[in-house]
Amino acid sequence: EVQLLESGGGLVQPGGSLRLSCAASGYSFRSYAMSWVRQAPGKGLEWVSAIGDNGRSTYYADSVKGRFTISRDNSKNTLYLEMSSLRAEDTALYFCARGGDYEPFHLWGQGTMVAVSS
């Protein structure tokens, strides 16, 4: 089955760090760009970051630039998002999605919740 499965979310204090993971299965992970998209409670979709298929190209929304780092391990079929200096406004459901390199998001994970609060 073709799927994406996120993990790593949780409750973290402001200024803290967290690493999200997204495990891909059922398709050739190394052939596709990948992205993270988030959704704050009751709000719309916000693209966070994207990475090219070979990991050499990375892109970030201004709201997370300098604080978040996207990476991937094609040998493990896994996408990552390292988040640091977390703020209350980073509280959201974080989805990984296949696509982003001038491609729409054909495949989405179920999301992992990140809550930033003291």
Next chain:
Amino acid sequence: AIQLTQSPSFLSASVGDRVNITCRTSQGIYSALAWYQQKPGKSPNLLIYDASTLESGVPSRFTGSGSGTHFTLTISSLQPEDFATYYCQQFHLYPPITFGQGTRLEIK
């Protein structure tokens, strides 16, 4: 960044109705536009890409049209399972990839 504006933001309709949701972009994006459906508590689901190409497995009552800066998602005959929130998204120029603010479609 390219801004996307959807209208309406909220739509009330009945089963069997034909509905249109529009998405306007702040600059031309050719046909690099996608439409997603999201139900409460679920991840988004791609319906249409390249403005008018139906994603595999999506019912044919969903159609997309437009190019440049004006796009439309049409649902020809609403079914109970279609009541959800719909988002447009551009992938012509990035970063950033941008989404519309969403259109919430509810049962009248």
